[in-house]
Amino acid sequence: MSYLELSGLQKRFGNATAVDDVSLGVAKGESVALLGPSGCGKTTTLRMLAGLIDPDRGSIRVDGKDITGLPAHRRNMGYVFQSYALFPHLTVARNVAFGLEERRRAKAEIARQVEEALALVRLSGLGARKPRELSGGQQQRVALARALVIHPSVLLLDESLSNLDAKLRDAMRHEIRSIQRSLGITTLFVTHDQVEALTMCDRIAVMHRGRIAQIGTPEEIYEKPATRFVAEFVGRANALPAERTAEGKVRLWNEALGFAAPAKGAFDVFVRPQRMRILPLSEATGPDAVRVTGRVLRSVFVGDHVEVLVEGAGGQLTVEMPSGSPAPGEGQAVAVVWPVAESRVFARDAA
Ligand SMILES: Nc1ncnc2c1ncn2[C@@H]1O[C@H](COP(=O)(O)OP(=O)(O)O)[C@@H](O)[C@H]1O
Ligand SMILES: [Mg+2]
Numbered sequence: 001m002s003y004l005e006l007s008g009l010q011k012r013f014g015n016a017t018a019v020d021d022v023s024l025g026v027a028k029g030e031s032v033a034l035l036g037p038s039g040c041g042k043t044t045t046l047r048m049l050a051g052l053i054d055p056d057r058g059s060i061r062v063d064g065k066d067i068t069g070l071p072a073h074r075r076n077m078g079y080v081f082q083s084y085a086l087f088p089h090l091t092v093a094r095n096v097a098f099g100l101e102e103r104r105r106a107k108a109e110i111a112r113q114v115e116e117a118l119a120l121v122r123l124s125g126l127g128a129r130k131p132r133e134l135s136g137g138q139q140q141r142v143a144l145a146r147a148l149v150i151h152p153s154v155l156l157l158d159e160s161l162s163n164l165d166a167k168l169r170d171a172m173r174h175e176i177r178s179i180q181r182s183l184g185i186t187t188l189f190v191t192h193d194q195v196e197a198l199t200m201c202d203r204i205a206v207m208h209r210g211r212i213a214q215i216g217t218p219e220e221i222y223e224k225p226a227t228r229f230v231a232e233f234v235g236r237a238n239a240l241p242a243e244r245t246a247e248g249k250v251r252l253w254n255e256a257l258g259f260a261a262p263a264k265g266a267f268d269v270f271v272r273p274q275r276m277r278i279l280p281l282s283e284a285t286g287p288d289a290v291r292v293t294g295r296v297l298r299s300v301f302v303g304d305h306v307e308v309l310v311e312g313a314g315g316q317l318t319v320e321m322p323s324g325s326p327a328p329g330e331g332q333a334v335a336v337v338w339p340v341a342e343s344r345v346f347a348r349d350a351a
């Protein structure tokens with residue numbers, strides 16, 4: 001049994017099911033990302049964990065204890081809201097002290113714990129300020145300190161970096177991850193940002209329409225997406241319409257490939273653009289490679305890579321080449337080649 005255990009959680013609002021049978025185990029000290037597009041049920045899941053709303057069905061356990069019916073203040077969970085939700089009229093120190101005052105701790109102890117928490121998020125000395133006198137990144141740290149000061153058994157973060165600019169977000173990502181690791185605190189964080197998910201956690205649970213589509217390490221999610229939705233949502237992918245040969249194999253751009261097609265229904269072959277290579281037509285390829293041919297429509301320099309758009313018998317695809325390598329000229333006839341193992345087949349209509 002995991003330290004944090006969600007079993008069969010469900011929540012409806014009117015006729016709409018926001019969270020549908022979500023089960024997930026998080027080990028002690030582990031950081032898991034709930035990744036998914038807006039509206040897929042991430043915040044609702046987190047709010048059920050924190051005790052801010054009641055599930056219609058299912059249970060939540062921490063360290064073997066069922067806490068599903070406990071009120072929020074008795075769950076010992078640290079929650080960082082998307083909006084930070086700091087009290088504007090209170091000082092930074094009082095904001096951080098809030099959870100300890102609620103728990104009626106002694107004054108001296110509160111002062112010591114607040115100092116410690118502020119030091120942890122590198123805000124020592126700023127306790128007397130009001131939130132509005134801090135930058136966005138600093139306010140974010142106050143919210144984090146307020147969540148950590150109660151020594152929560154579980155830390156919950158809801159899109160907590162989305163209000164920061166790109167550079168600060170990057171820095172905070174690493175900082176939160178290193179605090180999480182050094183405290184060994186069990187963490188569930190919600191994000192719609194795949195880079196955030198891929199860099200800040202041990203495992204990712206991809207959510208889609210209230211359900212968990214796949215749970216795995218960042219590598220597993222990226223390399224072996226279980227569904228079409230996961231393949232499209234995490235990372236970039238070419239979705240290439242394909243056909244079935246009389247022998248039941250995949251045919252792509254008029255080339256019969258060595259692997260089996262689904263028994264029925266329309267389907268696409270998914271390939272990551274950076275796993276494809278462009279070769280001269282004359283160059284031979286081995287049996288472990290897929291090879292299609294086409295013509296270069298255009299090459300676009302995107303800084304760290306070059307995007308090459310190729311058109312062939314079955315449509316268009318994009319190849320990502322490292323910049324610095326010579327890009328083929330427009331109109332040039334080329335072969336596009338990738339390892340068979342980089343091809344994933346998904347039904348056209350399936351989510
Ligand atoms: N209090 C509520 N009342 C009615 N519908 C809600 C409420 N909270 C969330 N929803 C709906 O539930 C779905 C999931 O919402 P939410 O959990 O906030 O998604 P996410 O955080 O992934 O963007 C959405 O369709 C949303 O509109
Ligand atoms: Mg949300």
